[in-house]
Amino acid sequence: MRNRRYFHNHRHHHDFRQFHRYFRWVRPGVFLFNLLILYALFSWIGNRAIWFFLAAFIVVKEVIHLIFLRRFEQRLFAPVQELDQGVKEIAKGNYDVTIDCDIPNEVGALIVSFNEMARKLREGEKLQQEYEENRKTLIANISHDLKTPITAIQGHVEALMEGVPDSPERQEKYLKTIQRNTVYINKLIDDLFLFSQLDLGKLALHVQSLSIRPFMADLMEEFKFEVEERQCRFTFKDSLTDAHQVSIDGKRINQAVRNIIDNAVKYGPETGLAITAELYSEGDFVCLSIEDNGPGIPAEKIPLIFDRFYRIDRARTKDLGSTGLGLAIAKELIEAHGGRINVSSRENEGARFTLSLPVERSSHEAHSDH
Structure with missing residues (x-):
């Protein structure tokens, strides 16, 4: 045939x-x-x-x-x-083929269709190359980022089994190190799973209408406890004047905010890190700003920080490494809610991230527009 x-x-x-x-x-x-x-x-x-x-x-x-x-x-x-x-x-x-033709007949229409097909093939090939690069980068990051905590866990477990810690204090220190590494591995796996869902466009948001003030108050209280446990100062200010309603997936917003705060802690100074969060409204959006007194971000690197797998400086991260997915995931989660995320920073003067989420419009407001 x-x-x-x-x-x-x-x-x-x-x-x-x-x-x-x-x-x-x-x-x-x-x-x-x-x-x-x-x-x-x-x-x-x-x-x-x-x-x-x-x-x-x-x-x-x-x-x-x-x-x-x-x-x-x-x-x-x-x-x-x-x-x-x-x-x-x-x-x-x-696929870098384009035929110049302005003939208004069936052949011209066929050539226009051919050029459109070639363009889509070029885009498809480019997308495939990007996926391939992402896959290679992801594998390299997984190999690097899993090896460090697993090696630490293995070493401390073997030491405990051999009875190396000769005091309860040292045993507790070993166990805390193991726990910290297991928490990191769990977070890494969660990030990779979420990344795969976002990458395939299969992330399902469980959206519900809720009042933003109590939601953020509870969320900030949770982060205040976690951050201060790591010897950092955390301050939250509610500057809202109205009780705004928003339609959000609380779990995903929690994750987006967590990734930004974790990023501040990860790149912040060893001592004296201060994080300030403020909730306020701006037009049709309710905004959460998260500001730190860390080393800041160089101007030339600001456009890159939301790219997948991008790491500002491996050498500056404390303790464990990172996948380079945290800020990219935060940005995609906020944008999936119809919001936006911005950053302003000066080197050696800290950074300020602003998350904006659209406010629900009341039925009266929607009707008045018509």
């Missing part, structure tokens, strides 16, 4: 070339042949008036025919040849 299809296509292509060769070369030959016939008629016909009439008729007919064929070639054969060459390039895997 495949051979029959190939033979049919090859034969069709051969027939097209034959027709093109005929229109391009045979027709001028026919015109010259007609001129020879006219010359012969001139020698045979005695009535010059009849001869001139026949000559004029044949010449005009042939000129019109040649003009028609020339336009036919420009509007059909030449574009089809370019299209044929473009198809061959596509078949070779070269």
Whole structure:
């Protein structure tokens, strides 16, 4: 079947070339042949008036025919040849093909469709390359980031089994180290699972309408306890004047805020880190700003910090490494709620992240717009 299809296509292509060769070369030959016939008629016909009439008729007919064929070639054969060459390039895997054609006919429409197909193939190839790069980067990060805590856990477990800690205090220290590493591994796995859902567009949000003030108050109290346990200062200020309602997935907003706070702690100073959060409204959005007194972000790196797998500085992270997914996940989670996330920072002067979520509009407000 495949051979029959190939033979049919090859034969069709051969027939097209034959027709093109005929229109391009045979027709001028026919015109010259007609001129020879006219010359012969001139020698045979005695009535010059009849001869001139026949000559004029044949010449005009042939000129019109040649003009028609020339336009036919420009509007059909030449574009089809370019299209044929473009198809061959596509078949070779070269998708950087564009055919210039402004002919308003079916062939022109076909070429427009071909260019659109080539564009989609280029985008598909680029997307596939990005996925491949993401996959390679992800594997490299997983290998690096899992190896460190697993090695630490293994070493401390072996030490405990061998009775190396000679005091309850040292045993407790070993156990806390194991616990911290297991918590990190769990968070890493959660981030990777969430990343895969976001990457495939399969993350389901369980949205519910709730009042933002009590939600954020509870959330900030939770973070205050966790951050202060790590010898950092945490302050929360509620500057809202109204009780705004928002439609959010509380678990995902919690995760987005957590990733930003964890990032501040991770890159912050060993001692004296202070984090300040403020809740306020701005237009149709309710905003949460999270500001720290850490080392800040260099201006040239600010546009990159929300890219997947990007790490500002591996050497500056304390304790464990990171996947480089935290801020990227936070951004995608906020945007999935119809919100936005911005950052402002100066090197050595800390950073300020602002999360904005759309406020629910009351039925009265929605009706007044109409």
